Structure formats: structure tokens, C-alpha cells
Amino acid sequence: xxxxxxxxxxxxxxxxxxxxxxxxxxxxxxxRRLEESIRKNVExxxxxxxxxxxxxxxxxxxxxxxxxxxxAQLHKEKEAALAEERxxxxxxxxxx
Numbered sequence: 448x449x450x451x452x453x454x455x456x457x458x459x460x461x462x463x464x465x466x467x468x469x470x471x472x473x474x475x476x477x478x479r480r481l482e483e484s485i486r487k488n489v490e491x492x493x494x495x496x497x498x499x500x501x502x503x504x505x506x507x508x509x510x511x512x513x514x515x516x517x518x519a520q521l522h523k524e525k526e527a528a529l530a531e532e533r534x535x536x537x538x539x540x541x542x543x
Contacts, residue, residue, distance in 0.1 A: 450476065451473075454469055454472070454473045457469050
């Protein structure tokens with residue numbers, strides 16, 4: 448006999464206050480089982496090879512973007528430093 452059948456049997460054979468208590472227990476048990484089922488499904492998905500590969504791919508993309516951004520910033524700073532150095536040289540040459 449399933450849990451639902453047991454609850455229905457108790458519900459039919461009790462008074463209103465007891466019926467409310469039975470309904471509350473049924474609701475709580477249903478919520479618990481649903482939460483447990485969802486948690487199990489999420490864990491199975493997260494532990495799947497497909498999801499693990501997707502996580503690794505995104506990490507690698509993020510790492511590459513970070514390195515590309517740092518490289519671009521360094522290049523920009525190098526160009527700015529070279530331009531400043533050229534301006535200084537021009538000023539020195541013009542001041543002579």
C-alpha cells in the first residue's frame with residue numbers, strides 16, 4: 448500500500464481537525480520527496496561528464512579571455528610608454 452493510499456484512508460476515517468493534520472503531513476511529505484527528487488536529479492546532472500566538460504570549457508574560455516585582456520592592456524601600456532618616451536626625446540631635441 449502506498450503512502451498516498453494510507454493518507455487517504457486516514458483522512459476518510461477522521462474528524463476535521465485530524466483531517467487537517469493529515470493533509471499537512473501529506474503536504475510536508477510530498478514537499479520532502481519532491482525536494483529529494485530534485486536534489487538527486489541536480490546532483491546527477493552536475494556529476495555527468497557532459498556538464499563537467501562544459502564547466503571545463505567555460506573555465507578555459509574565461510582563462511583565455513583573462514590572458515588576452517592582460518596582454519592587450521600590457522601592449523596598450525607599452526605603446527603609451529613608448530609614445531611618452533618619444534615626446535620626451537622630441538622635447539629634448541627641440542630644447543637644444
